[in-house]
Amino acid sequence: MASHRSPRRTPQPGQGWPARVTVLSAAAAGAAAALLPAAPAGAKPDDKPAARLNSRIDRLYEQAEVATEKYNGVAERTGKLRKQVANAQDGVARGQAKVNRLRDSLGSLAGAQYRSGGIDPAVTLMLTEDPDSYLDKAATLDRIGSRQLTRLHQLQSAQRHLEQQRSEAAGKLEQLDGLQKSLKRRKKDVQQKLAAARRLLNQLTPQQRAARDGHRDKDTHGGGLGGAKPSSQRAAAAVAAVRSAVGRPYAWGAAGPGAFDCSGLTQWAYKQAGTSIPRTSQAQRSAGQQVPLSQARPGDLVLYRDDASHVAMYVGGGQVVHAPHPGAPVRYDPVGMMPVSAVTRP
Template structure:
């Protein structure tokens, strides 16, 4: 008899079994990840958090400028709609008066009976008087025809105005939808920045320039705000000192009175909170601050950074003078007011108030002189 051989056990180290074990382990790991119990994302260093937050703020500010532009366009569209609607109402009032007059003429003719003119002449006791009356009636008829023509013209005008108002209303709705999209982008970027900053201690945040006493607000009313803490109160105190007419020691004089007025206004707003979409007097975004400063100097600037850079004459970095507007990033999404000695005053982002800063802290994109 042939000896019964015991089946040889395959070692776990062989290829097929090893592959099966690998697949099983991979499946278990995948299941763990899908169950939400996977490894936490790697801890970022302070420098990595700073880089990510700075990028988010840059993107949020670019969206803010788009929001500001859309808001400006929506305001203009709403104003045009109001003007057109007022004009339609005025023309409808005049049309109703003209219609009433025509109605009176028609009623009078109906009451007169409308006899054939030849028969009226034959029955008249005074043919000469009748002929004079007929001539008058003919002239009255001409005036009536002209009145009818005016009514028709007014109707056409009103229809044209209503059509234009309809187009403007469609434009306004489009702008409002655009505002909503930009607002969503802004709040999303700022929420992400807040979450990243929440990983850091106050000391770490202060290390890369975030104000220790400020917290990034939620922006419930369509804007993002910064609550003023002890650090901001100290900044406001120093701002009052800097706003003194004597100006800070070592400051460079502005080239003219308007530039000086804009710079003085900016110094007076140091410590004011950043609120996206705000133009003062108590809170600002970057282009809102530059617009408000020059408004105080008697110069009307456009609302957005994209328009402000073209509002005056371009100057090179080496030609900068106090009062010049300095712009940053390739998308021209940030602006500050140059105050001399390589410094500017600007509204940085939702985690810092209006402050004095070197123009080297961001990628320089150009400068404009508006005064």
């Protein structure tokens, strides 16, 4: 009797243990997904990461702007101190020349006195054939001696003054060296923050970057601010200058005419109007009359954040012109683009 055995079936593709693992994994994933809250309809998965990146970029730009204004302040003091050092060094050179002239004059007087006074005056008087002439010469020598004493006092005074000038010049040079070192540290701080912001920007997609560049905060005040006319002719000239700079690039530490940072732009605009205002945004806050935001007029300086680390110029219609940050040119923005801390009318 023949034996009947069931033939061994060859496993079909997808029915072996790898497939069973896949099925189990999918089931586990499904169970885990069931425990998580469902994503809102229409939500884009990259919205939150992009928002976090933009928030970090904005924070870095703000920190860089604070560091830039500190850099500008140190740079301004350094420039003034350089002039003081140059003037002090010129004073030392003039003082040294005066001391040299007095020394030469004293040397000439001393030589003449020595040549004329080698013999005792009484003996000379007895031996001379012309006593009257000798007495005239003796009176002259006496005047020379008196003049020599005066020059000696002048020389001593000039030497003391020269030493004081040298000490002051040395002190200013030491201050200048300290400021220059501080300038390098602050420059490095700004560069590090801007480099970090660039790295974060590179993580955004082209669409996200375009959305960021085109973003404008809403103007909470609209066009109902103050008067439409500038408060003075110089304010009108400053507004014309700042409008002419729209489109020029931002560059930290720059004050025109080819590129600007925020306070460099406003300082440059008022310079074109023949008015000098300080270099930093913090100092510009105190560079005129404080007015309420509701009374802002074209040409007024609008200071932002509690530390006044950003400044713009109000140009009317609820708009300011400012130099925002690296990569963004000088542009118009709503006056309420960020918290306003002060409005100053130079």
